[in-house]
Amino acid sequence: MNAQSRPASKIGLLSEPSRTEIDREIAKYPPDRKQAAVMAALRIAQEQNGGWLPADLIEAVAEYIDMPAIAVHEVATFYTMYDLKPVGRHKVCVCTNISCLLNGSSRIMNHLETRLGIKPGETSAGGKFTLKEVECLGACGGAPMMMVDKTYHEHLTPEKVDEILDKLE
Incomplete structure (x- = not known):
């Protein structure tokens, strides 16, 4: 493959601190298992980018850790902790798994939808809040629960x- 047909590197999209x-x-x-850091690398890239992962940043992560871009994209689309579109200044994630559901998370979600004027997956006018429904956040003993930021x-x-x-704020 010559230099003209080789795709341009996207690694530069990752900041030096990232x-x-x-x-x-x-x-x-x-050393031969650096792809195991894919989830952490996506988290770091997402934080660098204001809370979301555009396709070119996912490709930069893939290139940096020597993984096929489609494999990294599959990780980013599988886990609810990653966002593929811009999010609000505050991300409100409500657990709706069984423990939270049995303890009233649907009431909490309904309240948030009314209070914020948005449905899960949406961002409020002015970009202050993004509301997400997520599976387990690992705090079943404190159900119902949510994570804000x-x-x-x-x-x-x-x-x-x-x-x-x-x-x-």
């Missing part, structure tokens, strides 16, 4: 949800 952080994740695995909130009631939202 590449350094990805390298730290890669170092946790044997990187903070867990457990034993939710509509009133507690309002208090949490009111404190956000």
Whole structure:
């Protein structure tokens, strides 16, 4: 393959701090298993990009960790922690798995939909909130629960949800 037919490298889309952080994740695995860092690499790239992963950034991650782009895209589309379109300044993820469901997560989701004026997968006018329905967040003992940005909130009631939202910029 000559230089003109070779696709341009996308690694430059990853910032230097992001590449350094990805390298730290890669170092946790044997040299021939650096692809095991794919989830961490996607998280780092998403954080670098304001909370979402455009296709070219997914391809940059794939190139950086020597994986086929389609395989990295499959990871990014399988897990709800990754977003493939722009998100609001605050991402509100409500667990709707069995423990949370049995303890009232549908009531919490309905309250959030009304309060924010959006459905799961949507972003509010002005871009303040993105609402997501997610599977297990691993805090079944605190059901119903949600994660706002990187903070867990457990034993939710509509009133507690309002208090949490009111404190956000």
